[in-house]
Amino acid sequence: MSITVTKLSPACGAEISGVDLREELDAETVAAIRAAWMENLVICFRGQDLRPDDQKRVCGYFGQIGAYNRPKERQNPDHASDTIMLVSNVKDDKGRHIGAHPDGEMMWHTDTAYAAHPHMATTLFGVEVPDTGGNTLFSNQYLVYDALSDALKQKLAGKMAINAYEFGTTVKTFAHYDRSKVPHHAHPVLRRHPETGRTTVYVCELMTEEIVGLSPEENEAVLSEIYALQRRPDFIYAHNWQVGDFVMWDNRCLLHARTDFPREQRRLLRRVTIEDAAEVMAA
Numbered sequence: 175m176s177i178t179v180t181k182l183s184p185a186c187g188a189e190i191s192g193v194d195l196r197e198e199l200d201a202e203t204v205a206a207i208r209a210a211w212m213e214n215l216v217i218c219f220r221g222q223d224l225r226p227d228d229q230k231r232v233c234g235y236f237g238q239i240g241a242y243n244r245p246k247e248r249q250n251p252d253h254a255s256d257t258i259m260l261v262s263n264v265k266d267d268k269g270r271h272i273g274a275h276p277d278g279e280m281m282w283h284t285d286t287a288y289a290a291h292p293h294m295a296t297t298l299f300g301v302e303v304p305d306t307g308g309n310t311l312f313s314n315q316y317l318v319y320d321a322l323s324d325a326l327k328q329k330l331a332g333k334m335a336i337n338a339y340e341f342g343t344t345v346k347t348f349a350h351y352d353r354s355k356v357p358h359h360a361h362p363v364l365r366r367h368p369e370t371g372r373t374t375v376y377v378c379e380l381m382t383e384e385i386v387g388l389s390p391e392e393n394e395a396v397l398s399e400i401y402a403l404q405r406r407p408d409f410i411y412a413h414n415w416q417v418g419d420f421v422m423w424d425n426r427c428l429l430h431a432r433t434d435f436p437r438e439q440r441r442l443l444r445r446v447t448i449e450d451a452a453e454v455m456a457a
Contacts, residue, residue, distance in 0.1 A: 177203065179210045186314045186428065187411035188214035195222050195232050195420060204235045211236075212370055216312050216411065216423035224299050224420060226258055226444065232420070233297055233446050240293040240447030243286065243357075244274060244341050261298070262442040273442070280344040280432035282313060282404055283380035284425045285447060287337040288357045293425055294450035300419040302442040307435030310413045315374040315427050317409045318400065319364065322375070326396065327364070332456060334360040335376070336383040344432075346380050353383075360386065362456035367426050373457040374427040375400060404429055415443075426450070 177192045188210055193203070211217050224232070233239055242259045253260060253272045260273025286292040298310070322330075338351040338358035351358070363385055365376040377385070379401055384393050403409070412433075413421060423430065435441060 177206050177210070179214070181214065182218070182413075183411040185317065185409050185411050186215040186312055187218070187413070188216075189218045189220060191220070193219060195219055195224055196228055199232075199235060208236065211422065211424065215314060215316075215428050216413070216421065218413065219420040220416060221418045222299070222420045223418060226446075229297060229299050229420070229444060229446050230257065233295075233422075233448050236422075237294055237448040237451065240286075240449045242447075243289065249274075257446060259445040260442065261445055262302075262440075263437070264302070264440050264442050274342065275344055275432075277435075277437050278344055279434045281346060281378075281380040282311075282401070282429045282431045283378045284376070284429050286425070287361065287376070287378065287381050288339040288359055290359050291450060292361070292454065293447040294452075295422055295424055295448040296430075297420065297422045297446050297448070299444040300415045300417050300421075301444055302440045303415040303417055303419075304435040304439035304441050306439075307433050308415060308439075308441050309433045310415070310421070311431045311433065312411045312413065312423060313404045313429040313431075314409050314411075315376070315404070315429060316372050318375045318403045318406075319373050321403050321406075321409075322400075326399065329396070330363045330385070333363045333388070334386045335363045336360050336386065337377075337381040338383050339381050343380065350383055358383070361454050364457040365426065366455040366457045368450075368452035368455060370427075372427070375404075376426075376454075378404070378429050 180189045250270050262273035263276035285296045340356045365374050
């Protein structure tokens with residue numbers, strides 16, 4: 175199967191065409207897709223018609239399917255799954271949301287950074303999308319690292335950051351999560367990508383609580399500087415969803431966020447993640 179790779183922005187992102195993901199992919203095609211993914215960090219296949227099993231099969235070409243970590247008591251029991259998360263504002267006939275993160279914007283984050291073994295990749299499939307808004311933004315953390323001053327790179331070398339998360343939070347309006355009640359874990363601020371060998375910044379507004387060993391004042395100053403770089407427009411690709419989009423991105427070198435959209439418009443994306451066999455390595 176021959177594929178065509180078209181870059182979507184200077185920062186990151188590429189569309190891959192010439193592939194029907196409902197079909198079995200041969201090893202050569204999978205290798206070509208993986209190479210395009212490593213180069214572009216986030217890839218999109220448009221015009222797909224994927225059932226849940228199709229999406230999981232495609233993810234399986236790249237690694238072990240990740241578990242959906244949201245507690246069962248926080249899920250709609252009629253739509254619960256061990257591996258599939260619905261990101262949706264759609265409600266069932268009982269008035270309950272069928273998925274998570276129903277409305278509004280979502281701050282910059284990387285999926286499962288609060289876990290000891292964060293998931294390597296996330297995939298989303300567009301089932302229903304609003305007419306306007308609800309875009310997914312991707313920030314290239316290789317570029318953020320390259321933009322750090324030499325002094326800040328030296329300060330952060332070997333440092334660990336505590337990442338925590340309360341399920342359902344989309345905008346963090348408080349200083350700290352209650353770590354006695356939420357999952358949390360320390361990871362290197364500067365992370366080495368296990369496949370490309372490149373250094374990436376691994377902190378984010380939604381989940382990073384503190385850089386261990388820095389004073390509160392230093393933490394505020396350093397994290398504010400990093401977050402400002404992560405929001406730089408020239409480091410960001412904005413994905414405008416279409417029905418039938420299958421998007422896969424690399425959580426090891428990207429952050430993502432969501433823009434707001436009209437509450438009365440339906441949005442339904444199906445999410446499956448891929449586990450990481452490699453340990454989180456410091457740069």
